[in-house]
Amino acid sequence: MVVPIRLSEDNEIRLSKQAEVEGVSMNQIANKAIAEYVERHAHRDRVRKSATTQAARFAELMERLK
DSSP states (O other): OOOOOOOOOHHHHHHHHHHHHTSSSSSHHHHHHHHHHHHHHHHHHHHHHHHHHHHHHTTTHHHOOO
């Protein structure tokens, strides 16, 4: 799939330099960065959901321990 994105001039330069250092395309780095970002945020969301569930589950116990 082709998705056009607009990069700031600074980000384009940084991306280009990093691609050159790694010997890969700018597209490969952008795809990797997007995948890492999405996974990191998905993990954060799972942790938040779990924390909320566990807080509700143990709320009574925590109140008694005060």
